[in-house]
Amino acid sequence: MNDERTGLKKGLTNYGDTEFSLFLRKAFIKGAGYTDDALSRRVVGIVNTSSGFNPCHGNAPQLVEAVKRGVMLAGGIPIDFPTISIHESFAFPTSMYLRNLMSMDVEEMVRAQPMDAVVLIGGCDKTVPAQLMGAISAGVPAIQLVTGSMLTGSNKGERVGACTDCRRFWASFRGDQIDEQEIAEVNNQLVASVGTCSVMGTASTMACIAEALGIMLPGGASPPAVTADRIRVAERTGAQAMAMIEQRLTPDRILTARSIENALRVQLAIGGSTNAIIHITAIAGRLGIGIDLDRLDALSRETPVLVDLKPSGRHYMEDFHRAGGLPTVLRELRPLLHLDALTVTGRTLGEEIDAAGPGFPQDVVRTAANPIYAQGGIAVLRGNIAPGGAIIKQSAATEKLMEHEGRAVVFENLEDMAARVDDDALDVTADDILVLKQIGPVGAPGMPEAGYIPIPKKLGRLGVKDMVRISDGRISGTAGGTIVVHVTPETAKAGPLGLVRTGDRIRLSVSERTLSLLVTPQELAARAAAAPVARIDPAVRGYRKLFLTTVTQADQGCDFDFLRAAETGEMVPKPRA
Ligand code: FES
Numbered sequence: 040m041n042d043e044r045t046g047l048k049k050g051l052t053n054y055g056d057t058e059f060s061l062f063l064r065k066a067f068i069k070g071a072g073y074t075d076d077a078l079s080r081r082v083v084g085i086v087n088t089s090s091g092f093n094p095c096h097g098n099a100p101q102l103v104e105a106v107k108r109g110v111m112l113a114g115g116i117p118i119d120f121p122t123i124s125i126h127e128s129f130a131f132p133t134s135m136y137l138r139n140l141m142s143m144d145v146e147e148m149v150r151a152q153p154m155d156a157v158v159l160i161g162g163c164d165k166t167v168p169a170q171l172m173g174a175i176s177a178g179v180p181a182i183q184l185v186t187g188s189m190l191t192g193s194n195k196g197e198r199v200g201a202c203t204d205c206r207r208f209w210a211s212f213r214g215d216q217i218d219e220q221e222i223a224e225v226n227n228q229l230v231a232s233v234g235t236c237s238v239m240g241t242a243s244t245m246a247c248i249a250e251a252l253g254i255m256l257p258g259g260a261s262p263p264a265v266t267a268d269r270i271r272v273a274e275r276t277g278a279q280a281m282a283m284i285e286q287r288l289t290p291d292r293i294l295t296a297r298s299i300e301n302a303l304r305v306q307l308a309i310g311g312s313t314n315a316i317i318h319i320t321a322i323a324g325r326l327g328i329g330i331d332l333d334r335l336d337a338l339s340r341e342t343p344v345l346v347d348l349k350p351s352g353r354h355y356m357e358d359f360h361r362a363g364g365l366p367t368v369l370r371e372l373r374p375l376l377h378l379d380a381l382t383v384t385g386r387t388l389g390e391e392i393d394a395a396g397p398g399f400p401q402d403v404v405r406t407a408a409n410p411i412y413a414q415g416g417i418a419v420l421r422g423n424i425a426p427g428g429a430i431i432k433q434s435a436a437t438e439k440l441m442e443h444e445g446r447a448v449v450f451e452n453l454e455d456m457a458a459r460v461d462d463d464a465l466d467v468t469a470d471d472i473l474v475l476k477q478i479g480p481v482g483a484p485g486m487p488e489a490g491y492i493p494i495p496k497k498l499g500r501l502g503v504k505d506m507v508r509i510s511d512g513r514i515s516g517t518a519g520g521t522i523v524v525h526v527t528p529e530t531a532k533a534g535p536l537g538l539v540r541t542g543d544r545i546r547l548s549v550s551e552r553t554l555s556l557l558v559t560p561q562e563l564a565a566r567a568a569a570a571p572v573a574r575i576d577p578a579v580r581g582y583r584k585l586f587l588t589t590v591t592q593a594d595q596g597c598d599f600d601f602l603r604a605a606e607t608g609e610m611v612p613k614p615r616a
Pocket of ligand 1: 095126128162163164202234235236240242
């Protein structure tokens with residue numbers, strides 16, 4: 040039943056003789072012991088991101104085996120292949136610098152190799168968006184599988200998990216509240232198994248986003264990495280990939296303006312990572328769809344945070360799974376979702392919510408009538424230092440700091456901050472506002488998660504836990520605090536954040552959605568006229584040059600400009616009728 044364009048016959052190497060190309064291809068793969076029967080089947084590629092440098096994907100080999108089982112039970116032939124694998128803590132200068140490179144790897148290898156569908160095994164923060172971006176551009180039926188969350192550990196009877204608790208304990212250590220022995224003991228407990236971070240960080244958020252988009256099996260986001268549920272999801276994912284071939288379920292049929300709006304809604308309701316806004320924007324950009332930040336803010340005002348997980352709440356991902364996972368959230372959000380959005384099962388999101396059943400009593404996912412936070416997790420700010428917008432995760436901020444005016448204490452770049460932030464001579468009080476420049480997409484480069492500016496040690500010793508912090512960088516999805524990030528345009532692109540000086544007054548009003556530098560327009564214009572023009576070092580070469588010359592700003596998803604699809608003019612979220 041295969042025709043010329045399916046299975047092993049797809050994308051033949053160009054020798055000018057197609058019959059010879061196929062003859063040669065079969066000869067080589069038969070060297071691995073395949074029979075003609077096996078090679079006549081539909082081929083499901085499996086993106087294998089197993090890497091010794093990526094413990095978040097430590098269970099990938101087991102998942103590959105289970106996916107293969109599913110494909111073969113459905114009559115296909117599975118073939119796994121490697122791509123770049125990125126772990127947050129093993130990527131210099133920062134994982135975001137490599138996300139687009141991984142997306143290009145995925146796109147080109149899916150396009151270049153003969154496969155009728157592809158299973159994307161991702162997990163750690165940047166891997167899932169990279170895979171979805173690449174798969175959209177490749178245009179082959181694709182289904183997302185994630186490695187699943189790690190287990191939690193225990194420190195002196197207290198449950199701990201990466202990485203909200205990593206930051207909390209480290210802040211206590213910096214503030215001399217715990218000693219070297221305890222911080223070393225905690226270090227053994229924060230990551231209790233392979234898998235992705237155990238809170239609603241970027242990895243968990245992107246897993247939920249993939250499920251909300253319909254590009255993952257229903258219920259696929261939450262099973263922890265080391266559970267039987269996770270392995271079963273993998274097997275079913277393999278079988279579903281085969282079904283998707285027959286239904287020609289390419290990513291553009293599933294990922295539409297309506298499913299992207301569903302994903303934004305879910306991002307807000309789960310108190311998800313701010314990074315997900317950039318990733319969803321990049322994913323939408325591969326479809327020619329734009330994200331309207333002001334409408335996103337309006338969406339946030341009407342979407343409560345329902346999921347009581349760290350860093351916005353109390354629980355961990357394994358609790359979320361026991362509470363029913365994302366279907367529990369989707370059931371609660373039902374009136375706000377586009378229920379006709381198609382999923383990888385060939386059924387609509389509404390049909391899948393119905394199929395998930397009525398739910399059961401639990402205390403992790405709240406009802407819409409009793410939310411953990413009345414509005415969505417994200418607020419979009421505008422002002423004279425963020426004309427292109429900025430983001431604050433209001434659900435994880437300190438309430439009294441969300442309306443705050445203070446004196447700016449400015450760090451010109453990461454090196455300046457590292458040199459001075461812990462200096463007892465630093466002129467800083469708890470009421471000041473910390474500003475960090477030059478950590479945007481181009482500035483650092485790669486927009487590192489350095490927006491979580493450490494509380495100066497001398498204030499940490501006094502028990503100060505939070506301050507207003509502003510930067511053009513990002514924060515980890517596992518971080519909490521009154522932290523404004525994604526200031527656009529960035530300092531390195533002559534954004535007005537670069538004009539802020541120590542001693543200036545800044546006013547943050549989350550209720551008014553404003554971020555204002557309290558200097559006159561004339562003074563700002565004079566500073567801009569005197570500012571040096573930033574240039575790329577002519578000695579820069581290779582991927583770094585590609586990155587610096589083509590990366591877009593946060594409001595465009597930080598994708599490379601040449602990877603985005605032609606704009607369709609469609610913007611999401613759309614105004615409500
Ligand atoms: Fe991989 Fe957190 S470091 S998910």
